[in-house]
Structures are given as C-alpha cells and as structure tokens.
Amino acid sequence: MEITDWYLKSFDEWLRVGPINGLITIVGLFAAVLVLGGLFALLRAGPKAAVISVVWGLREALLDVARLSPRRAWAVGLLTIKESIRRKVVIVFAVFILLLLFGAWYLDPASVDPAKLYLDTVLTATCYLVLLMVLFLSTLSLPADIRSRTLHTVVTKPVRKSEIVLGRIAGFTIVGTVLLCLMGAVSYVFVLRGLMHHHQIEPADLELAEKTWSEPWEAATPRPPLRLRTTRVHGHRHFIYIEPVAKPAAEGKVRSEYPAEGSISTEMEAGHWHSFEYRFQRGPDGRARLTCTVGREEGVFQARAPVFGTLRFKDRAGKDADRGISVGEEWTYRSYIHGGTAAAAIWTFEGITEDNYPEERYPQGLPVEMTISVFRSHKGDIEKGVLGSLSVGNPRTGETVLVSMFPAKEFAVDTQFIPRKLRDKQGRMRDLFTDLADQGRLEIWLRCEDPNQYFGVAQADLYIRAHDAPFWLNFAKGYLGIWLQMLVIAAFGVMFSTFLSGPIAMLATAATLVGGMYAEEIGRVARHELYGGGPVEAFIRMVRQQNVTSEMEPGLRTTLAQMTDTALEFFLRIVAAMLPDLGKYHFADYVAHGLNVSGDMLAKCSLSVLGFLVPLFVLGYLFLKNRELP
C-alpha cells in the first residue's frame, strides 16, 4: 500500500497550505459567478441595471444566508427524510445484506490476509452502495419537485431558497447516516464473526506431550521446549511452545521440568495468535493428563498508530541526497539504496524522549516497524534474504550506533525493538534517550549490506509503532470517511439539481464522483507530471504508437499540439482544483491495513469537506434563487 503525503502530513503542517489553496479556488469561483451574472444582466438590461442587479443580488444573498431559519430548513430536511423512506431506501439496506451473504460465500478466511480482505470488502461495498444511493436521491429529488411543481407550493411560503438547499442536503445526509450506521454495525459483526474460529490441540501432540512431560530430564544440555500443534482451521495452524524451567542438579548437569500449568499464548500465524491455558495432572494410575483450552483469536484486527519521521538519503558515496535512485519499475513512491555502499535511508524522528516512551510501557525499547521492498540485481541467496542493518544516530553530533543486522522480510511487516542501552563500536554503553537522541530528535539509519542488491523505501515504510488505537474505533473512522464522501456527493447532487434536470444532474454528479476518484491523476496530468506530455501529445503518441519518452519531432504540428496541451492543462488544473479528491476521505485502505486513522487526518478531511460544502451550498442557493419556476 502506498501511503500518501495526505496521511503523513500533520494537521498543523497542512493548515499552512491547504486552506489557502481552497480559499483561492472558492474566491475565484465566486468571482467568476459574479462576473458571469453581471455580464448576463449587462446583455439583458444594460450597464446601469447590471450594476444594480449585481449589488442587489449580493445583498439579497447575504440576507438569505444570514437570516436562514434552522427550523424551516429542518422542515425541508424532515420532508426529504420522509420522501426517502416512502421511496423505500430500505431496499439499499436489503441489497447490502444480500451482498454480505454472497460475500460470506466467496470470502475465504484462509487467504493470506483475511482481515484485510474482509475489511476491504465490507468498506468498499458500503461505500459504493451509499454513494450511489445518495447520488440518486440527491439529484432526482429537486428536479422532480420542480417538474411536478410541488416546489411552487413550497416557495410561496416564507421559506428561503437557502433553507430549501440546506434542508435537502441535511435530509439526504441524515438518511445516508442512518443507513451507514446500520451497515457499519452489520459489517462489524460480519467481519468479526467471519474470522472467528477455534482451534483444538492435535490429538497426537496431546499424547506425546503427556508422555514427554512425565519424563525427567537431567543432562548437560538444556531441554528443548515442549511443542504442541493446534488443529488446522481457516487454513492455518499455530505452534505452542512450553518453555522448561531449569534447575541446577548434581555434576554440573541441569534438571529441566515443564511447568505443570500455565497461561501462555500460541505463536503468531496468519496475523494473529490465541491465548492458551493448560494444566498437567497426574491421574491415580500415575499417568499424566493434559487439559487445555485454546482461546479466541487475538490481534486479528489492529489499528497501529504510527509515528512517522522525515526521510532523507545518502548516496553511494555517502553524500546527502533528496532521493535514492530509481530502479525503473516504480517511478515515484519508493526510491532505492544501493547495497554494500555508503548509501543509506535516514529517518529523523521527533519527540523521542523518556517521557514519551516510558520503560513500563515499552519494556523492550523503541518499537520500530518497517516494510522494505527489495530489488535484486542478482539472485543471491533467495532462502537467506538480503541482509540489512539498522542504526540509530544523533542528528547533532553525527554519532551512529548499530542496532541490528537482519535479513529483510519482503512483503511483510518486520518489527524491531531499539533497546534503551546500546553498545557502540568502542564498547561504550550509550543511552538511547540521553546520548543518541538530541532533544527528542533521533535518526534511524537503514542500509543494505549485500553488495549489488537494493532496498526500496518510502517515508512511510519505517515508523515507530508508538501505540495501538482500539480497532472498533478505527473501523468507525473508516465509516466516517465514507460519511464524508457521502456528504460531498449529496452537496454536489443538490447543487447540480438546482439548475439541471434530474438525469443531467445525475450525470454531472456521477462525473464528479468518478473525477473525484481520479482527482489525483487529473492533477498530475494538469501539472504535466506524467510521461508522454499533455492530453493531445499523448493522443498523438498513442495513434502513432510512439514511445512515451522519445522526443516529438519538431515542427508546426508539434508546436500546435503542445500549445493546445498548455491550454487544456490550464483548464484541467481548474477542474482538478474544483474536484473533490474523494480518495483522501477514503480510509478503507488504512483500516484494512491496520493503520490507525489519526485525529489529524480526521481534522484535515473534515475541514476540507467543509471547504466543499459551504461553496456548494451557496452555489446551489444562487442557482435556485435566480431561476424561474414556470
């Protein structure tokens, strides 16, 4: 999964740029509306009337928005809710239940990462269903009112157009919210139940364990742990190791015994473990009997709350670099460091202090998790894995101390602990918080130690897993993300439906929805960040089956194409600025990957959604206000 800047940036950081860009767009938009309205009036009634109508219009608009009565808006909202209920939106819920039933059929709890699969499925299904429902409801309802003229009777009451637009948006939001809550609750149970399972201990192991436990052990070598295997459920089994307790015996030998009872846990498998309680008892016949229970699955669903650092690189000569090298397959997200050279990826973390990471909570040290992608220039030893090293460094003094050497786990999250006390090359003990961290700033260095192999990393690939948030809360946040998207779609739907006919408004909103999903890409085209040039140039290349990186042959045609592209890109940039980037509010990936959606993230998203809602509401109001209802 690629973690975007959007996830990484803190609210404060974002606050410095995001809202300003948004405001510029909004102000630009309303200036355009004003100018267009003025021009229209100018053409119809001449300059003096135009000025009067613009000024008057502004005054009216301000009054209508300022004098908005929540009670009247609520009347419209209530009407909207009733309308939706009488139009049988419940069907959407029925469809959802059906989908889940089908899902239960197809979803395989024995797959590689079942939690991710289940979460992804329910969140995506809910998202699509709810967005589609809101799309239909919000775009069809006002036009139907206008066509059937029921709106006539409404607007001849003292209700303001602003209240109608607001009431509509609110009504659809409430309907969607209720549905979303229902779906969320059902999904939660569905996911939990879907992955719930119980293991037994293999009968053969049980017998063997009973036998082994009774046997005494006195030898020079320590006794191996007692191993039990669970039965295979959902395509996996767990191992359980009961560690012996050693007591010194005569002649330098050790006497080892397994504890008669204990409460331990199984090994991790398929992303989770189980608690395990056991007890050995000797029966009257002298034979040992083992009674044990394997508990419920644990750790299936997580919400890791990572603390991210900033990333910089050293190139192979050990000089500072902004990026690593590109190995050609992935072109932006990860960059690579060359193995066996001075190249390194360096993360700088803040707030690494004893206070933030007290010993009681972090007995093993600073928990670091990383996902490293490996690019092999030669096969090497596939079994062993490519060797890497982790060091910590003091950003002020430049001192670094090696923490560990490890074979990189590809495609999986690797957890390492950085101990509090570290021994440096000279054999001195160094304290993590006082010697290595500089006022809470600490560097973590990653190197690839195998010559001619490469490690690929991105900023989010290594983080401190400071704590975990409750999973249910993160799950709810996933739904909150869908809720935010729904809000945006409802507002767009209502806005379009104030001046377009039902089907057209629906098309426009659907286009916004799809555009919103690809807002990122559209932005990239507009900013000329893709290979192959702008839209026209890319089209020419496509028709001519030309390579995307080769130069276009110079000439009038190319110049023309590129000029058109510049114009198109300008236009696209405006479009991209106005499209809601729905992907930003789609937390499903994070929830499915067990990453906590932070409060900062919610704050950013809520504010940016608000940045859409307010202008959409005002636009919808303006359109409705200035249209006739024949």
Add this chain to the structure above:
Amino acid sequence: MAEIVIETRNLTKVYRDFWGRQKVRALNALDLDVRRGEIFGLLGPNGSGKTTTIKLLLGLLFPTSGQAMVLGRDATDVSKNQRIGYLPEESYLYRFLNAEETLDFYGRLFNMPRQLRRQRTYDLIEQVKLGWAKRRQLKEYSKGMTRRIGLAQALINDPELLLLDEPTTGLDPIGIREMKDLILDLRKQGKTILMCSHRLDDVQDVCDRIAILHQGELKELGRVDALLKVRDVTEIHATRLSTQACEEVKQVIERHGGQVLSIGNPTATLEELFVKIIRESEAHPGRRIRADQHEADESGNGHAGDAQRTA
C-alpha cells in the same frame, strides 16, 4: 379609498426558450390594482395569461419588464409570503404525505409553533371536510379531495391575501358552492382575494371587480355589477300572481311604451337543483328516490319555484 394590496405596473412577461429566443408574449403591459378587502376576478379564455399573472405576483416568474408589488413589497421578496395564501391551478402537493402531514409541513414553513400547527391542521381539515381521509396519502386522493387539501394548505397561515388559481375546478357542485361561500366568508373577515377562472358564473357570484384578459392584454376592468347591468332592461320578480294579473301588468307596460320581452315561470339552475338534492340527502341519509315519486314530481309542480318573472 382602500389600501392597495396588489399593484402591477406595465407588467410584461415573455416566455423564452433555452436559447433566449422569444416564444410567447404571455402578458403585455398589465396595469392592475387590487384593493384591500375585495374579491378580484381575473377572467379570460385558456392561455390568456391568468396563471402567468399570478405566478408573477408570487415571484415564481420574473417579469420581463414592468413591476409587480404585493403587500407593498416587490413580488420576488420572500417575506411577503408570510401573509399570502396560494392555491395553485392544480394542487401541487407531495403525494407521499397524508393530509395531516401536508398541513403540518406547510405550517412548519411558517415557523409556527407546534401547538398552533396542530390546531390549524385540525381546524382546516374539518373545514374542508377531509376528516375521514386525513391519514391517507395524497396519492390516493381524488381530484376534488386534492383540491380541498390544496385549499386548506393555502389557508394554513390565516393569510391576508389569497391568490386562487381556478379555485372551483375539480370540485363537485357542493364543493363549488362551499368554495364560493368560503370566499365570501373570507371577504367578510376582511381578507383580499384574487382569483382567476374561466367559469363565468363563479366569478359573477363572488367577485366585486373583474379584469378580463385576452392574449395577455387587459380588455376590461371594473365592478361586476356595473359591468353586467343591462341598463335598458327592467326586471320584476313577483310571487302569487294569477295569469290574469300577468296580463294586466303586461298591458300597463305596453301603455307606458315599453315592450314585454317574456313572461313565464323561471327555471332554477341545475346547480341550485343539485345543491338542493344533496343537502336534502345529507339531512336524511339513507332515503332513496323511487321511480313513481320521480314521475309524480315530473308531472306535478316540480322544483321550479313558484315565482314568476316578468321582463
């Protein structure tokens, strides 16, 4: 002179199509004044611009030129709606609501407190005689029932000014009579009513002043009685007059140089008959008419009053 409630000056409306091309000039330079406390009728054949005028007065349409003032404010100002009631041409109501919900919804739009809303809803449903169907969704209503609930919604705020677009269409004769009575009653309460219709008898019965529109142009404007008075014809109504007496009266008229146009028993209008029958049936539910009785009625002195009319 009474205060002017509705005022239009040079009010013109041209319907345009999407491209701004002129389609219809629905209303041309209309000048109207409606005074407080009167019933004003807008008359005209289909497509003469009556509905257009009302929509302009309500601010649903914007005038192409000219001005419309309602209750001293511009027609597009929402705050005037506080004191207005509007009954559309057809009752444009939410078909998924029932009668109570409908009135409650419109009451909310007036920011009415809940208690008052309940009270008004109850009273109005009684007034328009829909108590028996108040829990049914409007989509199950007949045309006349919809019309009635439409009227109730127009009265929800106890408006000073009512704009009624063809208030009697779709109603049964009883409904028509009730509607007319109601309109007269409202005037008694000091309300102003602007209604449009092409049913002349309705207009004649209730309106104080009328305007006749044709193809968007104002053709006639004035008091109904003055407009309808046939100045060179005299009407005498008398009762218990023998044939001989009639003959004498005729002679007297001729002696004075007048000309008798007709003498005979007047017939009631079908409307009067219908209303009478239904009223009777309501008073004595369950009574049916028998064929023989029917015949007897026909041969004997029927329902026609015993008045004689001389002109």
